[in-house]
Amino acid sequence: xxxxxxxxxxxxxxxxxxxxxxxxxxxxxxxxxxxxxxxxxxxxxxxxxxxxxxxxxxxxxxxxxxxxxxxxxxxxxxxxxxxxxxxxxxxxxxxxxxxxxxxxxxxxxxxxxxxxxxxxxxxxxxxxxxxxxxxxxxxxxxxxxxxxxxxxxxxxxxxxxxxxxxxxxxxxxxxxxxxxxxxxxxxxxxxxxxxxxxxxxxxxxxxxxxxxxxxxxxxxxxxxxxxxxxxxxxxxxxxxxxxxxxxxxxxxxxxxxxxxxxxxxxxxxxxxxxxxxxxxxxxxxxxxxxxxxxxxxxxxxxxxxxxxxxxxxxxxxxxxxxxxxxxxxxxxxxxxxxxxxxxxxxxxxxxxxxxxxxxxxxxxxxxxxxxxxxxxxxxxxxxxxxxxxxxxxxxxxxxxxxxxxxxxxxxxxxxxxxxxxxxxxxxxxxxxxxxxxxxxxxxxxxxxxxxxxxxxxxxxxxxxxxxxxxxxxxxxxxxxxxxxxxxxxxxxx
Numbered sequence: 001x002x003x004x005x006x007x008x009x010x011x012x013x014x015x016x017x018x019x020x021x022x023x024x025x026x027x028x029x030x031x032x033x034x035x036x037x038x039x040x041x042x043x044x045x046x047x048x049x050x051x052x053x054x055x056x057x058x059x060x061x062x063x064x065x066x067x068x069x070x071x072x073x074x075x076x077x078x079x080x081x082x083x084x085x086x087x088x089x090x091x092x093x094x095x096x097x098x099x100x101x102x103x104x105x106x107x108x109x110x111x112x113x114x115x116x117x118x119x120x121x122x123x124x125x126x127x128x129x130x131x132x133x134x135x136x137x138x139x140x141x142x143x144x145x146x147x148x149x150x151x152x153x154x155x156x157x158x159x160x161x162x163x164x165x166x167x168x169x170x171x172x173x174x175x176x177x178x179x180x181x182x183x184x185x186x187x188x189x190x191x192x193x194x195x196x197x198x199x200x201x202x203x204x205x206x207x208x209x210x211x212x213x214x215x216x217x218x219x220x221x222x223x224x225x226x227x228x229x230x231x232x233x234x235x236x237x238x239x240x241x242x243x244x245x246x247x248x249x250x251x252x253x254x255x256x257x258x259x260x261x262x263x264x265x266x267x268x269x270x271x272x273x274x275x276x277x278x279x280x281x282x283x284x285x286x287x288x289x290x291x292x293x294x295x296x297x298x299x300x301x302x303x304x305x306x307x308x309x310x311x312x313x314x315x316x317x318x319x320x321x322x323x324x325x326x327x328x329x330x331x332x333x334x335x336x337x338x339x340x341x342x343x344x345x346x347x348x349x350x351x352x353x354x355x356x357x358x359x360x361x362x363x364x365x366x367x368x369x370x371x372x373x374x375x376x377x378x379x380x381x382x383x384x385x386x387x388x389x390x391x392x393x394x395x396x397x398x399x400x401x402x403x404x405x406x407x408x409x410x411x412x413x414x415x416x417x418x419x420x421x422x423x424x425x426x427x428x429x430x431x432x433x434x435x436x437x438x439x440x441x442x443x444x445x446x447x448x449x450x451x452x453x454x455x456x457x458x459x460x461x462x463x464x465x466x467x468x469x470x471x472x473x474x475x476x477x478x479x480x481x482x483x484x485x486x487x488x489x490x491x492x493x
Contacts, residue, residue: 048072053079059102063087071096081105085131088112094119103127109156110134118142124149131156133180143168154178158204161185165193176200182228183207191216201225205232206252212236219244226250230276233257239264247271254303255279263290273300281308284318289326295319 047053051063051072058080063072065086075082077099085107094117097103103124113135121127127149132138133156143166146152153175162184170176176197186208194200194217201223210232217238218224224245235257242248248269253261258280266272275298282288284307295302295318305318313325 046074046076048074051075058104064107075100077101079103083107085109085111090114090137092116092120095122096120098123100124101126105129107131108135113138113160116141116145118144120145121149125151127152129154132160133158134160136161139163139185141166141169143171146170147172149173151175153199156180157184159183163187165190167193170194171196173197174199178202180204181208185209187211189214189217192219194218195220197221199223204228206230208232210234211257212238213241214238215240217241221245222247224248228252229256231255235259237261237265241265243268245269250274252276253280257281259283259308260287261291263294266291266294272298275300275302277305278303280305282306282318283309284313284316284321284326285310285329286326287329288318289323292318292321292323292326 047061048063050066050068051061053059053061053076059076059078060081060083061072061075061079062081062083064083068084068087068089071084071089071092075097079100080102082097082100082103082105087110089108089111090113092108092113092115097106097120101123104126106121106124106127106129109131110133113132114137116132116138121130125148128151130146130149130152131154136159138160139162141157141162146155146169150172152173155173155176155178158180159182162181163186165181165186167190170179170193174196177199179194179197179200179202182204184207186205187210189205189210189212191214194203198220200221203218203221203224203226206228208231210229211234213229213234213236215238218227218241221244225247227245227248227250230252231254233256234253237253237258239262242251242265246268249271251269251272251274254276256279258277259282261277282305295305302319307313307316307318307321313321
């Protein structure tokens with residue numbers, strides 16, 4: 001009831017002929033006016049000195065960029081919106097807003113927050129928007145901080161310097177639709193972190209340091225529409241990482257460390273329309289064939305996938321290659337363009353190992369499932385579990401070389417990589433054709449073969465081959481030498 005209506009009511013009651021009734025009505029009207037004045041005073045009177053308070057369109061307490069160093073203690077209890085952004089608030093104590101039961105929007109972004117008490121937002125059951133972004137010193141958030149915010153639909157935690165997501169941090173946020181976690185320092189995606197977020201539609205994780213996407217990273221996100229994972233250090237995606245994302249329409253994985261991506265991971269994305277995979281060091285050999293086949297039948301919009309290896313395909317789009325281009329296996333030492341890496345700048349990438357059988361078809365689709373992830377090197381960590389390091393021999397493949405095997409625990413780098421930079425390879429062996437190093441296992445042990453190789457005195461590939469040939473020749477002439485020695489000693493007798 002407005003004051004004008006109240007005034008009209010007083011005039012009407014005073015004009016009645018019944019003096020007793022008129023007096024009681026006047027008394028009631030004054031009482032009503034007093035109640036309305038109290039309600040108006042409750043909103044306007046306690047407004048903090050550095051803030052502006054107003055009622056339309058919602059009861060609002062606005063204190064942006066006022067140099068505040070603490071949360072005001074006299075925020076009006078009827079406030080529905082509180083704006084405290086752009087100040088120097090470093091700490092949010094427990095129950096800072098305990099009297100604001102009607103609060104729906106709270107902005108604390110662009111402060112100097114370093115700590116938020118676990119019960120700082122206790123009692124805000126109606127809160128819908130919470131913005132804590134641009135607080136680079138926050139780094140960690142207590143897992144109980146957001147408990148009880150059952151109506152929260154937008155949460156900003158971007159640019160906060162977060163290094164981890166504690167277990168249960170988003171538990172109970174069943175109404176959340178927008179979650180902003182970009183431009184932090186996150187180094188992992190823990191299992192089941194987003195399990196309770198069944199209504200989440202937008203998840204922003206770009207600009208972090210995430211090295212891999214595990215199997216249960218996105219469990220429960222059945223309503224997710226947009227997933228941004230670009231500009232991380234993702235070198236491995238589990239084949240089942242996206243199995244709950246049947247409604248996903250946008251997926252960004254560009255500017256990561258991906259050299260292979262299992263097509264099995266993309267198969268559940270039935271609603272996918274926009275896919276960006278550029279700026280990754282793609283290896284375009286038989287391991288890429290399942291992804292190539294998936295891209296041929298994909299009807300949405302996708303970016304180019306420039307190949308990094310093999311060298312003769314560098315720069316070409318994987319999608320536009322012919323099936324015959326994706327044969328055999330590539331062994332390379334360096335991608336053709338820089339990639340995002342968390343390792344030392346001077347760390348040399350390892351060569352890509354041999355992974356495919358000579359007559360492999362689409363068996364490479366299962367190789368990536370067990371590959372280890374390593375963010376410290378652009379190419380390190382992209383070795384599928386069934387791969388072996390390049391070998392000098394051409395013998396039969398070991399059982400651990402199969403797609404389902406594992407690397408032996410004592411795997412050693414090839415000897416050809418041990419030559420010093422300033423050494424020159426020796427000339428060809430003095431006699432006989434060039435042969436591969438080593439002796440038959442029937443007459444020499446591996447240690448004897450290595451001893452023979454070490455005797456050559458050089459560290460290059462040619463040294464190894466030359467010493468191996470000489471050692472083999474020595475093995476064959478040993479009986480003749482022994483016979484000559486015996487004849488020399490016992491011959492005169």
